Amino acid sequence: xxxxxxxxxxxxxxxxxxxxxxxxxxxxxxxxxxxxxxxxxxxxxxxxxxxxxxxxxxxxxxxxxxxxxxxxxxxxxxxxxxxxxxxxxxxxxxxxxxxxxxxxxxxxxxxxxxxxxxxxxxxxxxxxxxxxxxxxxxxxxxxxxxxxxxxxxxxxxxxxxxxxxxxxxxxxxxxxxxxxxxxxxxxxxxxxxxxxxxxxxxxxxxxxxxxxxxxxxxxxxxxxxxxxxxxxxxxxxxxxxxxxxxxxxxxxxxxxxxxxxxxxxxxxxxxxxxxxxxxxxxxxxxxxxxxxxxxxxxxxxxxxxxxxxxxxxxxxxxxxxxxxxxxxxxxxxxxxxxxxxxxxxxx
Ligand code: AQP
Numbered sequence: 363x364x365x366x367x368x369x370x371x372x373x374x375x376x377x378x379x380x381x382x383x384x385x386x387x388x389x390x391x392x393x394x395x396x397x398x399x400x401x402x403x404x405x406x407x408x409x410x411x412x413x414x415x416x417x418x419x420x421x422x423x424x425x426x427x428x429x430x431x432x433x434x435x436x437x438x439x440x441x442x443x444x445x446x447x448x449x450x451x452x453x454x455x456x457x458x459x460x461x462x463x464x465x466x467x468x469x470x471x472x473x474x475x476x477x478x479x480x481x482x483x484x485x486x487x488x489x490x491x492x493x494x495x496x497x498x499x500x501x502x503x504x505x506x507x508x509x510x511x512x513x514x515x516x517x518x519x520x521x522x523x524x525x526x527x528x529x530x531x532x533x534x535x536x537x538x539x540x541x542x543x544x545x546x547x548x549x550x551x552x553x554x555x556x557x558x559x560x561x562x563x564x565x566x567x568x569x570x571x572x573x574x575x576x577x578x579x580x581x582x583x584x585x586x587x588x589x590x591x592x593x594x595x596x597x598x599x600x601x602x603x604x605x606x607x608x609x610x611x612x613x614x615x616x617x618x619x620x621x622x623x624x625x626x627x628x629x630x631x632x633x634x635x636x637x638x639x640x641x642x643x644x645x646x647x648x649x650x651x652x653x654x655x656x657x658x659x660x661x662x663x664x665x666x667x668x669x670x671x672x673x674x675x676x677x678x679x680x681x682x683x684x685x686x687x688x689x690x691x692x693x694x695x696x697x698x699x700x701x702x703x704x705x706x707x708x709x
Pocket of ligand 1: 383384386392395570571
């Protein structure tokens with residue numbers, strides 16, 4: 363047996379990767395839990411790579427024409443929210459084949475038991491796991507490939523992705539151990555801020571999600587000011603006024619959710635919001651939240667609508683981003699083939 367390929371890499375430069383599925387229109391949850399923080403990281407000057415993960419989206423059925431539309435709309439949302447395609451690499455996943463190639467290798471590194479324990483798999487496959495796609499089961503291996511194909515060291519995500527990132531770390535460690543190399547970084551999840559888990563407006567115990575059948579459960583980045591105000595007005599709450607301490611929100615998931623959303627949109631702490639609204643009825647708090655949400659989201663929606671008028675320009679930006687992404691990922695994935703023992707004599 364030949365000696366495993368040794369790589370000298372023990373240090374990895376700070377690099378951020380994250381993505382959003384174009385599996386529907388983006389929500390306030392995606393914005394506060396991910397997109398807003400993607401922009402902050404870009405503006406801190408760290409190298410940032412952001413992706414519309416269309417290969418992930420097809421792990422559940424997507425109408426092809428809608429998928430294209432949602433991918434462009436997602437890209438428009440990134441740019442409208444402040445991602446600058448000149449400073450961040452912005453592309454859609456399927457344009458860079460390194461993702462799918464590395465995912466296959468990771469399918470052979472990761473264990474069935476690891477995947478079977480993922481709560482997202484259990485939630486999305488539901489009671490009828492036999493009918494779920496193989497891709498949905500293997501989803502976390504593709505996510506690990508997305509990140510590790512760039513040797514990314516940090517991944518800003520919402521709370522729901524924490525378990526998948528732990529699995530990414532496990533895959534990196536197992537690969538490094540199996541092949542006796544120090545090749546993949548062990549990534550850091552960045553789960554920060556007041557809204558790492560924005561909940562449904564209809565049920566404060568359930569995550570706000572773009573694929574929830576009820577449109578009333580979420581605020582979409584494409585909603586009009588009237589739609590936002592109406593959804594917040596109708597959001598589920600309890601009959602009590604807002605408490606005067608943060609502890610008073612315990613066991614009040616719907617109230618806590620609205621306070622968290624307010625804090626994240628305003629850039630305040632939850633304590634500050636409670637101090638400002640202690641004792642207020644929802645009849646007072648909801649209109650204040652609606653005004654704030656409209657003030658923060660309307661400029662993004664307006665810019666998205668403007669960008670969507672020129673789909674060819676969005677495709678051009680995604681293509682250019684794909685080329686930049688490919689230039690980083692290709693040599694890394696080529697090295698993986700060498701480490702694993704594949705003959706690559708066509709190069
Ligand atoms: N409700 C949320 N609160 C905070 N963060 C959230 N994220 C998603 N929902 C919330 C974060 O957004 C990023 C992109 O998520 P995704 O599109 O890849 O998939 P997801 O987490 O499964 O989001 P959805 O909206 O629920 O999509 P569907 O319905 O298609 O499954 C991630 O960083 C995620 O944490």
